[in-house]
Amino acid sequence: xxxxxxxxxxxxxxxxxxxxxxxxxxxxxxxxxxxxxxxxxxxxxxxxxxxxxxxxxxxxxxxxxxxxxxxxxxxxxxxxxxxxxxxxxxxxxxxxxxxxxxxxxxxxxxxxxxxxxxxxxxxxxxxxxxxxxxxxxxxxxxxxxxxxxxxxxxxxxxxxxxxxxxxxxxxxxxxxxxxxxxxxxxxxxxxxxxxxxxxxxxxxxxxxxxxxxxxxxxxxxxxxxxxxxxxxxxxxxxxxxxxxxxxxxxxxxxxxxxxxxxxxxxxxxxxxxxxxxxxxxxxxxxxxxxxxxxxxxxxxxxxxxxxxxxxxxxxxxxxxxxxxxxxxxxxxxxxxxxxxxxxxxxxxxxxxxxxxxxxxxxxxxxxxxxxxxxxxxxxxxxxxxxxxxxxxxxxxxxxxxxxxxxxxxxxxxxxxxxxxxxxxxxxxxxxxxxxxxxxxxxxxxxxxxxxxxxxxxxxxxxxxxxxxxxxxxxxxxxxxxxxxxxxxxxxxxxxxxxxxxxxxxxxxxxxxxxxxxxxxxxxxxxxxxxxxxxxxxxxxxxxxxxxxxxxxxxxxxxxxxxxxxxxxxxxxxxxxxxxxxxxxxxxxxxxxxxxxxxxxxxxxxxxxxxxxxxxxxxxxxxxxxxxxxxxxxxxxxxxxxxxxxxxxxxxxxxxxxxxxxxxxxxxxxxxxxxxxxxxxxxxxxxxxxxxxxxxxxxxxxxxxxxxxxxxxxxxxxxxxxxxxxxxxxxxxxxxxxxxxxxxxxxxxxxxxxxxxxxxxxxxxxxxxxxxxxxxxxxxxxxxxxxxxxxxxxxxxxxxxxxxxxxxxxxxxxxxxxxxxxxxxxxxxxxxxx
Numbered sequence: 001x002x003x004x005x006x007x008x009x010x011x012x013x014x015x016x017x018x019x020x021x022x023x024x025x026x027x028x029x030x031x032x033x034x035x036x037x038x039x040x041x042x043x044x045x046x047x048x049x050x051x052x053x054x055x056x057x058x059x060x061x062x063x064x065x066x067x068x069x070x071x072x073x074x075x076x077x078x079x080x081x082x083x084x085x086x087x088x089x090x091x092x093x094x095x096x097x098x099x100x101x102x103x104x105x106x107x108x109x110x111x112x113x114x115x116x117x118x119x120x121x122x123x124x125x126x127x128x129x130x131x132x133x134x135x136x137x138x139x140x141x142x143x144x145x146x147x148x149x150x151x152x153x154x155x156x157x158x159x160x161x162x163x164x165x166x167x168x169x170x171x172x173x174x175x176x177x178x179x180x181x182x183x184x185x186x187x188x189x190x191x192x193x194x195x196x197x198x199x200x201x202x203x204x205x206x207x208x209x210x211x212x213x214x215x216x217x218x219x220x221x222x223x224x225x226x227x228x229x230x231x232x233x234x235x236x237x238x239x240x241x242x243x244x245x246x247x248x249x250x251x252x253x254x255x256x257x258x259x260x261x262x263x264x265x266x267x268x269x270x271x272x273x274x275x276x277x278x279x280x281x282x283x284x285x286x287x288x289x290x291x292x293x294x295x296x297x298x299x300x301x302x303x304x305x306x307x308x309x310x311x312x313x314x315x316x317x318x319x320x321x322x323x324x325x326x327x328x329x330x331x332x333x334x335x336x337x338x339x340x341x342x343x344x345x346x347x348x349x350x351x352x353x354x355x356x357x358x359x360x361x362x363x364x365x366x367x368x369x370x371x372x373x374x375x376x377x378x379x380x381x382x383x384x385x386x387x388x389x390x391x392x393x394x395x396x397x398x399x400x401x402x403x404x405x406x407x408x409x410x411x412x413x414x415x416x417x418x419x420x421x422x423x424x425x426x427x428x429x430x431x432x433x434x435x436x437x438x439x440x441x442x443x444x445x446x447x448x449x450x451x452x453x454x455x456x457x458x459x460x461x462x463x464x465x466x467x468x469x470x471x472x473x474x475x476x477x478x479x480x481x482x483x484x485x486x487x488x489x490x491x492x493x494x495x496x497x498x499x500x501x502x503x504x505x506x507x508x509x510x511x512x513x514x515x516x517x518x519x520x521x522x523x524x525x526x527x528x529x530x531x532x533x534x535x536x537x538x539x540x541x542x543x544x545x546x547x548x549x550x551x552x553x554x555x556x557x558x559x560x561x562x563x564x565x566x567x568x569x570x571x572x573x574x575x576x577x578x579x580x581x582x583x584x585x586x587x588x589x590x591x592x593x594x595x596x597x598x599x600x601x602x603x604x605x606x607x608x609x610x611x612x613x614x615x616x617x618x619x620x621x622x623x624x625x626x627x628x629x630x631x632x633x634x635x636x637x638x639x640x641x642x643x644x645x646x647x648x649x650x651x652x653x654x655x656x657x658x659x660x661x662x663x664x665x666x667x668x669x670x671x672x673x674x675x676x677x678x679x680x681x682x683x684x685x686x687x688x689x690x691x692x693x694x695x696x697x698x699x700x701x702x703x704x705x706x707x708x709x710x711x712x713x714x715x716x717x718x719x720x721x722x723x724x725x726x727x728x729x730x731x732x733x734x735x736x737x738x739x740x741x742x743x744x745x746x747x748x749x750x751x752x753x754x755x756x757x758x759x760x761x762x763x764x765x766x767x768x769x770x771x772x773x774x775x776x777x778x779x780x781x782x783x784x785x786x787x788x789x790x791x792x793x794x795x796x797x798x799x800x801x802x803x804x805x806x807x808x809x810x811x812x813x814x815x816x817x818x819x820x821x822x823x824x825x826x827x828x829x830x831x832x833x
Contacts, residue, residue: 007107009109023610024115044499075459082137089324097430101115112593128177132169132170134183134185135166137182142386145157148168166218245567266680268285283604286461287587290604294587301503305482306478310475314472315472343446345374383408390416411444418447419467442474445471452739464646479612492689500548507521507547507548524547538562552578556580569586574591580601589604589606591607593609623694624684645714667749677773678773712756723744740808742785743808745817751815754770790808
């Protein structure tokens with residue numbers, strides 16, 4: 001890839017082609033249309049029950065009541081469809097973000113775009129670890145090979161030699177670099193023609209989802225039993241099977257736990273959207289529930305804790321150290337020219353690595369017009385970095401019969417091994433490297449060798465006769481916000497581990513700056529010597545929070561050891577070899593900018609800005625989302641108790657029925673937005689990040705929380721029962737008594753939002769920090785209640801007679817007074833807990 005990059009398509013042509021030919025997608029089966037959402041809503045049990053109740057009213061000759069009920073059906077359908085559409089839009093935005101990324105050349109400049117925006121004739125830059133987003137032909141290749149097993153079934157990588165060989169969408173670049181010209185996109189690709197799909201983002205099974213499904217089934221079974229019992233009792237006691245059926249439907253509507261799964265998907269989808277606004281993409285929604293359980297956070301150093309802005313800070317030749325910030329006369333002394341020359345030769349021709357870019361930058365600045373730059377040489381062979389040898393070499397071919405030149409760079413100890421240094425020279429090299437590393441610099445050794453062009457290339461780097469040239473040190477400053485973020489993690493009971501491939505001294509220096517305390521630094525070689533058993537290894541790692549010279553394969557061992565020790569592990573990674581560790585971790589976190597597509601596909605979260613503080617923000621939001629979800633579920637359970645009670649008790653005590661399907665329909669309009677958008681919008685609790693992580697496997701609603709919700713519902717039911725009994729005792733007509741009871745029920749249920757916004761008790765927790773959404777829902781609910789119980793035409797539709805103002809205020813005051821009982825129940829529960 002030494003040739004100049006082509007210009008590629010212009011932005012205007014690319015936009016026009018995208019509009020004309022469509023997005024580079026294999027299918028849109030996951031995107032539900034508005035009609036599909038409406039169809040799903042109509043088939044929900046709640047609406048079928050409402051329609052059934054309307055049919056019964058028509059059979060009873062009450063067309064007026066039936067039409068009003070059908071009007072409520074339309075309103076509830078509209079609200080539900082709007083909410084479902086909002087959720088679908090949030091999920092669709094996440095799908096767009098999570099589509100494979102592509103490095104494309106537009107107007108002569110490389111830029112990273114979503115894979116769905118790739119168009120025909122685009123020129124793509126391919127690198128190891130990339131997932132190819134479209135079919136095309138290879139224009140240039142540099143050691144390029146792809147894994148086409150998903151199409152051919154053959155596991156052997158396919159080498160590409162840049163002779164317009166085909167490459168296919170969905171295949172993986174496993175080695176090298178190249179340029180690809182796109183020939184087909186979307187359904188026209190080979191993958192599209194055989195009907196496979198790569199962009200599957202769906203809610204996977206999770207403990208939370210299983211728990212909610214189990215609770216929903218239990219309540220549904222309970223509801224069916226109670227409905228049948230109520231209908232049978234009504235028929236036996238009052239001898240009217242149509243009325244009995246209507247009473248059973250009313251109770252079914254009151255018990256039906258349809259809100260539970262709706263609440264969960266709304267919270268997870270909107271929560272993922274909220275997290276995405278902080279530059280963290282959620283690829284698997286169930287990762288959100290795990291965020292609050294995280295006990296260990298394993299992070300890379302470079303680019304995550306540091307700024308990944310590698311600057312050449314120091315050069316060392318024969319023990320003579322040169323600080324590049326203090327170059328004499330602004331020129332690089334001759335003694336350091338060869339060191340920089342071979343550092344460039346050991347790097348990629350068009351590097352993406354920040355350190356290699358720094359080499360090229362300094363060479364252009366200080367070696368221009370010298371014999372130390374070699375644009376005419378051709379790269380003949382690469383020796384890759386490996387876990388066994390942390391060094392890489394390039395073999396360059398000169399013109400004519402001159403010897404081939406070999407340049408190598410890598411960890412100082414690896415370079416010492418390649419150069420076969422005697423003990424004294426090796427000790428001096430390691431001491432010089434430690435001196436640089438103690439300054440927080442990342443240190444590499446540079447060496448050279450020559451090889452006859454008439455001999456076979458060795459299969460191993462060890463077979464060259466290397467000569468040590470010196471050391472280079474890179475400064476990668478710590479991100480200024482990292483120490484505060486580390487402290488926040490530690491206060492939240494989260495242990496932060498730094499895992500890096502750097503020198504142990506560098507790792508310790510950065511750890512000190514970041515505030516990561518550790519009882520020692522464990523290197524990859526020391527880790528390899530420890531017990532292989534994950535449980536034993538987990539105990540041996542206790543207290544060690546800094547790991548250096550660690551290979552990607554050893555990351556997996558660390559993750560498994562921590563898991564075996566009972567930790568909930570979040571792990572960052574960016575390379576192809578990091579994928580197993582990312583997949584094994586409870587929460588795999590891939591780097592969005594420098595990460596490979598393979599790492600992103602294996603991860604649950606993707607950091608779009610590769611910023612450590614974004615991880616902490618995601619954990620904070622994860623805790624907030626789960627806490628709000630817990631309060632929403634508690635509220636939903638509590639509000640159903642008085643509805644169930646008011647549907648059954650009047651029959652059992654021989655009183656006129658209070659609730660009809662139209663009343664349940666009105667209550668649904670209050671409950672649904674309250675239990676989803678109100679609680680979802682609640683802000684973070686005070687001291688949320690000063691509490692330890694939630695225990696793994698902790699249920700959404702513990703037994704005390706479940707009992708508290710039932711107690712709160714019982715208190716609301718008690719207030720409603722008092723209001724109804726007092727109204728009948730005062731000889732008020734049934735319609736007026738029903739209206740007064742309904743005023744107490746709706747006002748108490750609405751105000752029940754306040755104590756359920758927080759697990760904390762106290763008046764400040766009750767009213768403090770009320771969100772705008774909550775205020776609008778409360779205000780809208782109470783205004784609607786006033787209208788349907790005060791305006792005769794509306795009241796008549798609900799079977800009410802508008803009560804006198806004094807009675808209305810008395811009922812409303814009783815509903816508000818219930819708030820005192822509700823808050824008192826929280827305090828009692830808090831003391832017992």
